[in-house]
Amino acid sequence: MREIPGAWRRTADGAGLRAADGTIGSTIFAEMTGLAASTGAINLGQGFPDEDGPAVVLDAAREAIARGVNQYAPGRGFADLLTAIAEHQERFYGLRLDPERDIIVTAGATEALAATLLALLDGPDNEVVVFEPYYDAYAAAVALAGARLVTVPLRWPDFQPDLDELAAAVTDRTRVILVNDPHNPTGAVFAPAVREQIVRLAERHDAVIVTDEVYEHLVFDGAHVPIATLPGAWERTVSISSAGKTFSVTGWKIGWLSGPAPLVSAILTVKQYLTYANGSPFQPAIATGLRLPREFFADLAATLRDKRDTLGRGLRAAGFAVSDPRGSYFTVADASALGATDAADFCRTLPERAGVVGIPLTAFASAEHRDQFATLVRFAACKRVDVLDEASRRLALLGA
Numbered sequence: 001m002r003e004i005p006g007a008w009r010r011t012a013d014g015a016g017l018r019a020a021d022g023t024i025g026s027t028i029f030a031e032m033t034g035l036a037a038s039t040g041a042i043n044l045g046q047g048f049p050d051e052d053g054p055a056v057v058l059d060a061a062r063e064a065i066a067r068g069v070n071q072y073a074p075g076r077g078f079a080d081l082l083t084a085i086a087e088h089q090e091r092f093y094g095l096r097l098d099p100e101r102d103i104i105v106t107a108g109a110t111e112a113l114a115a116t117l118l119a120l121l122d123g124p125d126n127e128v129v130v131f132e133p134y135y136d137a138y139a140a141a142v143a144l145a146g147a148r149l150v151t152v153p154l155r156w157p158d159f160q161p162d163l164d165e166l167a168a169a170v171t172d173r174t175r176v177i178l179v180n181d182p183h184n185p186t187g188a189v190f191a192p193a194v195r196e197q198i199v200r201l202a203e204r205h206d207a208v209i210v211t212d213e214v215y216e217h218l219v220f221d222g223a224h225v226p227i228a229t230l231p232g233a234w235e236r237t238v239s240i241s242s243a244g245k246t247f248s249v250t251g252w253k254i255g256w257l258s259g260p261a262p263l264v265s266a267i268l269t270v271k272q273y274l275t276y277a278n279g280s281p282f283q284p285a286i287a288t289g290l291r292l293p294r295e296f297f298a299d300l301a302a303t304l305r306d307k308r309d310t311l312g313r314g315l316r317a318a319g320f321a322v323s324d325p326r327g328s329y330f331t332v333a334d335a336s337a338l339g340a341t342d343a344a345d346f347c348r349t350l351p352e353r354a355g356v357v358g359i360p361l362t363a364f365a366s367a368e369h370r371d372q373f374a375t376l377v378r379f380a381a382c383k384r385v386d387v388l389d390e391a392s393r394r395l396a397l398l399g400a
Contacts, residue, residue: 027136028363032347041351042391044311044379045359047184047329051384053248053289054296060288061252064281073277076268077105077256084287085256092297093226095234101261104268107278108253109214109242114141115271116210116238116257117176121145126175131161133364133373135184135212147175151366156334156376157323159188163197170201176208177201179227182215185364185378186332187308187325189219199233208263209237214255215328217246217297220305224327228259235260238267243286245329246300248382252282304329307381307388314392315379318354319399329382332361336375338398343377355394 029046036043052058076082082099089095097103106112114137121128123146130138132151142149152161152169170177177198181190202209209227216224228237242255257267311331312322320333340346343360351357361376381388 028344028347028359032357032359035348035351036357039351039355041355041357042383042387042394043357044381044383044391045347045357047245047380047382048250049248049382050387051248054292056292057247057249057285057289061281061285064284069281069284071280073105073280073283075272075277076100076103077277078280078283078287081105081254081256081283081287081290084290085258088290089258092224093229095226095228095258097258098261102264103256103258104264104271105278105283106242106255106257106271107275108244109212109240109255110137111253111271111274111278112240112242112255112257113137113210113212114144115274116240116267117141117145117147117178119267119270120208120210120263121147121175124148125173127171127173128176128178129166129169129174129207130178131180131183132366132369133185133361134178135180136364138178139366148173149366150174151369153369153372154183154186154188155372156332157321159183159186159323159332160191161194163193166194166197167201170205170207172205174201174205174207176210178210178212180212181227182213182219182224182325182327184215184328185330185359185361186323187328187330189221189224189326192225195225195227195230198227199230202236203232207236209233211237211239213239213241214245216241217300218304218329219327220301220308221326238263243282243289246297247286247289249282252279252286254279254282254286304381307383307385310385310388310392311379311381314388314395317392317399318395320377320395329380331379331381333358333377333379334375335377340375340377343373343375346375347377354397356391 032045082103086097086099126147127150128142129150150169152166228234228239238259240257244250315322315333319338323332335346347360358377358379361373362370
């Protein structure tokens with residue numbers, strides 16, 4: 001078990017957040033994107049697709065704009081999208097939701113996470129258990145809520161948590177167990193025993209489970225299993241997802257959360273003071289997307305699985321050791337055989353050396369634990385095949 005105050009802290013005047021070292025600066029993501037632009041390197045750092053989503057979804061957004069769906073949506077979201085989300089949850093997972101009580105549409109999954117944590121947490125006596133490395137917004141949201149972050153390590157190469165370490169991390173101080181499955185940045189899909197342990201511990205310590213499932217349709221072997229479907233989980237689980245990854249529209253920022261009405265109502269009291277409503281013409285378009293045939297979702301996972309394999313072959317040929325992801329956009333590779341001792345330094349020189357950008361896995365870890373990920377780099381496979389082939393060709397220069 002590891003206890004840390006969070007990678008972000010409130011400023012002394014309470015006006016905002018600072019990084020743990022006291023600075024307010026650009027993120028490694030902005031830095032690497034800037035390097036890609038300035039050097040002409042292929043950007044495999046940021047997790048955004050370079051191809052548009054399905055035409056029927058894009059056309060539905062254009063149609064909504066043309067017919068005047070351009071003003072505020074209702075605070076919970078348009079009724080048709082709420083219904084489509086409920087239909088989706090029942091079609092894929094057998095979960096039956098009340099669209100009017102159990103669902104909220106949000107400005108992407110990040111707002112859903114922030115609203116949920118701000119609603120459920122109440123100061124420093126509350127703890128949030130999270131798996132490390134973790135999506136960087138988690139620590140910031142926990143810090144905004146004034147709570148404490150407790151991390152459970154995911155270790156190379158399979159990135160599955162140790163069940164005993166997980167049990168030690170969850171105590172009666174735990175208010176939330178925050179689960180990202182499929183996992184960013186590692187690409188891991190948690191084993192059934194891990195999900196079952198999470199539910200047991202949440203019941204034992206009366207914690208709420210908050211799940212980030214934005215990669216739910218990007219599982220490469222088998223089907224995604226939401227924790228909310230497990231026995232005893234529904235009544236204490238808030239499930240979060242979004243349209244960005246599934247329909248390749250990351251800039252639309254249409255997300256949602258679902259769960260038992262009392263929890264959802266508590267979250268709505270916070271969400272209404274964040275964006276209140278968002279993305280009016282995109283909401284009917286996402287309703288259209290969620291109703292696409294099952295073949296669309298199966299083809300989506302198969303296509304990204306092939307891209308994962310293309311990227312993995314290129315990384316191995318360049319001399320990296322590779323952890324094969326079971327889901328998500330991302331592949332983690334170990335650069336130690338290429339002489340790396342500090343992933344951030346390696347990534348800063350990679351654009352000039354090979355014309356490719358990656359993200360150090362240390363960007364997803366607390367300062368106290370970055371040494372455990374010191375030589376690991378995250379690459380995104382959500383690019384055109386010709387781009388991945390060219391990136392592989394460039395990376396081969398590292399071993400030349």
